[in-house]
Structures are given as C-alpha cells and as structure tokens.
Amino acid sequence: MATEKLSMAQALNRALRDSLAEDPTVHVFGEDVGPLGGVFRITDGLTAEFGEERCFDTPLAESGIVGMAVGMAMNGLRPVVEMQFDAFAYPAFEQIASHVAKIRNRTRGRVEVPLVIRVPFAGGIGGVEHHCDSSEAYYAHTPGLKVVTPATPEDAYFLLRESIASPDPVVLMEPKKLYWAKGEIDVERPAAPLGRAVVRREGADATLIAYGPTVPVALEAAEAAAAEGRDLQVVDLRSLVPFDDETVCAAVRSTGRAVVIAEASGFASVSSEIVARVTERCFHSLAAPVRRVSGFDIPYPPPKLERFHLPGVDRVLDAVDDLQWEDQ
C-alpha cells in the first residue's frame, strides 16, 4: 500500500471520514463542524458526504454537546464531539468529570459511553487568551477517561480511529500548532492499540520524553545535540492514560538519564507524574535526577510573550547538560 503525504488536519479528517463510512453508529457534532467544516477544517466536507444527521452543528453549548453525547452513547451510538478550543471545553467539565468519566463505574459496568471528545489544545500559534491552554492534566487526573495525543499525522489518524473504536470514553488532545505539519501516512498499516508509547529516535546518552506539541521540539533538540556529540533518544508518549510504563522505563533504563518536555505548567502536571513514575521504577538505573522542561506556572501568556513560556530547544539542551555527566 502506497503511503500518502497528509497534514495532521487532513489525517484527522480522513479518520473521521473512514469511521463514518465503516460504522453507521458514528456521529460527529459540535460548534461549526457542519457546513464550515470546523474552525480548523477537521470536519471539512463530512456533512456534504454523510448528511446532516451524521455530522451536524449544535446550539452553542459545550455542556450540552457533551451531555447529549453521553445520552447518545448510552443509546448505542458512537458520538465524536469537537470542543472548539481547549479553554472552551470548560463549560463541559461537569459532564466530563461527573458523567463521562464515571458512568461505567457507577453502574458496575452496565453502562458504557464509547464517545470521543476532540480538544484542539496547547499554544505556539499566537492565539489570544483562552485559545492556547494545555488542559490535559485536568482530564488525565480524572479516573475513567483515556487521554491520548498525537504528534504526527499518522498517529493522529490511528489514535482517532482507535479512540472511536474504544469502549471507553477518550479525550483526544490535538496539538493545534501541528495541524498543518505534513507527514507520510499509510492508513492500511495495522493500528497500534491505544496506550502505547513509541521511540521516535534511538539514542544512547539520555532520553527525552515528550508528547503532542513537544515531540518536534524533542526531535529538534536531539538533532542539535547530535551535532555536539551527544546521542539523545526521543520517546513520544502518544497516550497519557493509559500510561505506557513499559516502553518509557525500558527507554530510560537504556540511557540512565531523562528529561521530560511538556508545554503545560509543571506544577501538579502530567510531566510531574511522568517524573514520579520513572523515578519510582528506574531509580537504580538513573545517573541523575529526571529533569523537566515545562511551561511556567502562569496563565498562558499573550502572543508576544509566548516564546518565553514555551519549552524550546535551548531550554531542553540546558536541561540535558544538567544531567550530571561524568565529564563535568
């Protein structure tokens, strides 16, 4: 099967199209996802191709969107809903935390809600306030939600397909600054099951652990480090919940040093969870404390200041330099 070059936005669109075509229970809805095709065009052409019942605009209410999705899922459908931006999902948090995440547990497994909540997230696009939040920790901290995030078009395709197929509710965090980045994708490749991290680059000296928007930063840092003679490995988590301890720990044990890179504020975050897990499991293999490069503990900055907040290559390389190398 020949591969194709698609942007992440196109890959997500393809995943929705293929799911709608294969499974009549799949329904896509949200704000502006119909004729407009979504503000990021992820649902472009779906209403025209599959009809107004399969892909439709709702009234403007996120709690309503997610709440209705719960009911539709209870009644045998597979809703895939779009939150327009990270911070505009907050009105839906009540539905997500109290119902989406809990209904299986509350009903002793009798009711399941196989729905997908797509959330364009994180910054780096010069967006004004409320358009750039890294909100993954809220979801990851809520037991009952799977939380996944792609860094490549191919992963975007497969993570969305697998999320739709999952019997559990999934929050798909889409790094919006990567929507337009292109990559090779082979839709006929067998999909990896949800929950698996992947080693994006082999390396012997230290491991960079990244997810979503920071994966390209990690790869760029590894490239720069190679020029200086340091061989960095890059792990792309892909899934925050469930967490792939096996892949991550095997990677860290192989190098003995690690830096976690995330855009979100570091305090009480996914990045702090990663450091804790790695330290608990790999302590005897570690030559240095696991370091973090994350966003500061501040509300997301205005466009002209975001570059000071976002983890960049230099900050990552500084953290790597700090990993107590023997020659220092």
Add this chain to the structure above:
Amino acid sequence: MAEHQALLPSEEPLRLLDESGSRVDGSGLPMPDTRRLLEVYGSLVTARRVNDQAGALVRQGRLAVYPSSHGQEACQVGAALALSDGDWLFPTYRDTAAVIARGVDPIEVLTLLQGDWHAGYDPYERKVAPQATPLATQLLHAVGVAHAARLKGEDTVVMALCGDGATSEGDFHEALNFAAVFRAPVVFFVQNNEYAISVPLARQSAAPSLAHKGVGYGVPGERVDGNDPAAVLAVLERAVADARAGGGPRLIEAHTYRIQAHTNADDDTRYRSGDEVDPWVARDPLTRLEKHLKRKRALTKARRTEITEAAEAVAAYMREGVVEGAEPEPAELFAHVFSEPTPQLAEQAAFLAEELSREGL
C-alpha cells in the same frame, strides 16, 4: 392581562426610523431629541471608523485578529450612550467599538488584539469589564456587580452584552434567573446578528425570538430593530431608567446582522451567500440616521466636518499607537498571577531572567 403577557416582547422589533430614515410610530417609544441624535450620529461615525481602521491594521499584520461590529454600530453606540458614568458595561470580544464609545483609550483596548497583554485597560477607570471571550460567562459577573451595588445602596445599572449564539450557553440562563430572583439592575442586551461564526440563528433557538427567553425567568423581554440608532438608544435608555428605579432586569434583543466574516480568520463564503448580505448593507445604521438628520436639516456642513474630523483623529491615534516592535516585558509574566509571587514563581522569574541575560537580552 395575564402576568406572563406583560413579560412578552412585541410582535415586531420596535422602530423609530425606517430604512429611508423616516420617522415611524414607535409604539410609545420616545424619540430621542435632535441634539442627542447628533451625538449618536457622531459616535456612529467614529465606531465605523474604528472598525475600518482595526480591519486595516489586521491586514497590515499589526493586529492579530479583529472581530468587527461593522453593521452593528447602532448597538455598540447605544449600549455605551445609554449608561451614566457610574454604571457598568460588560462587553464581549465583538464590542470594541462600544468600549471605545464609553471612553476607554482605544490603544488600551487594542492591547489584547496586539498580543501585548490580555485586558489592556483598567476596568475601574470607565467601569468597563474586560472584554469576555468565553461566551456568556461575563453575564453572571454583571449580575454580581449589580447585586453588590444594590447591597451597598448604590443606584448603579449594569449593561451586559452578548451575541445570539451565547444565549445557548447555560450561563446565559443562570444569569437571567439570578438577576430576576435578586431583582438585580441589569440590562441584558443581545446583539442578534444572525450568526455564531457559521451557525445560523435557527440552529441556536426554536423560540419565537430570543427576547422571549426572558418569560421563563420572569424577565421582561423587548425586541428592537438593531440597525435603527434612535430606537436602540431609546429602548436601552428606558430599560436603564427602569432598572435604576428598582424595576429589575430586562432582556433586550436587537435584530441586526454581522456584515463581515466572524473575524478576518473566517471565510464566510463557506456558509452564506452574498445575496443574503446585500439587503442588510442597505439597512446600514449610519446611512439611516444620516438620512433622518439631513431631512430634518439638523446635519450642517460644519457639524459634519467636525464629526468626520473627530473620527479621523481616533483612527490616526490607533495607527500611531499600534506600533510594531513595541514588546511587552517578559518579567511581567510572573507579576500578576498572585498578589505576591509564590516562592515557585519567584524562582521561575529568576530562571527566565538568567536565561535572558545569558542571551544578552
């Protein structure tokens, strides 16, 4: 008359001027006097100029984005002029022209869209809340400000703005209910411009009108032609006076139209046709009031020049103030998170300062 009927809006939106600028029967709505209408006209010209200038600054890459109120200027101006100095305005992202009409420094208003900071003006100075982006959330704050004013024995009225799409959010309904239960002096002013980005009104509501939504909460609803500057001002002034006199909240729906795309980033050809927009261009609020004033021979050449010059001065001020290369200070990132930076924030501020000094910045 059954009690709920007193809460119902009129069958048709209230009007004082028709599209040709002729006086029509306004169902008892008082016509503002000519002096006041000239003031409204001046503000309309400035509001239009503000919209055009901001649009130009976006095209030049000097503003990140601008949600224009082109075509909605009668609502923008009415909302600002209906208030007294001690009153409060709660605007949205689309209400830049209203905020400027209320007297806030245009450059401070544009801080947000220049990407320098979030809210650029001091909300207490002209009693204008930060422009709200999360839809309908500010409406509850408006109720809180109004309720606090009542508790403190002040006669403040709060004007709370939102769009048609925002009326679908839960917060809109909670705000109306709270305001009604506490008889809070809030005028909820909905600019129904027929669209929420691409989604037409029919997808927001199956009610006979948005003003009808007040009935269920015990809030009287009124409908007004949102492109009739005289009627908008008159309806809002009456609602403000009623609220100030202890009459409780009002819900006013202005029927208007978003002439331009949602923002410069939006492509409205994907969801509406030019045929739909054209008739609304003909209902332009500026030309309507201008025709009326001309017919009354109230708009002298001298007055016109004065008005145009005032508008041009605001535009020139915007062009000069929105300067490229003026960069906000990175240290400010840590300055306003808490009353005092936490130890962790102090550490992070020092980290960034050190990093920047190494880069020679």
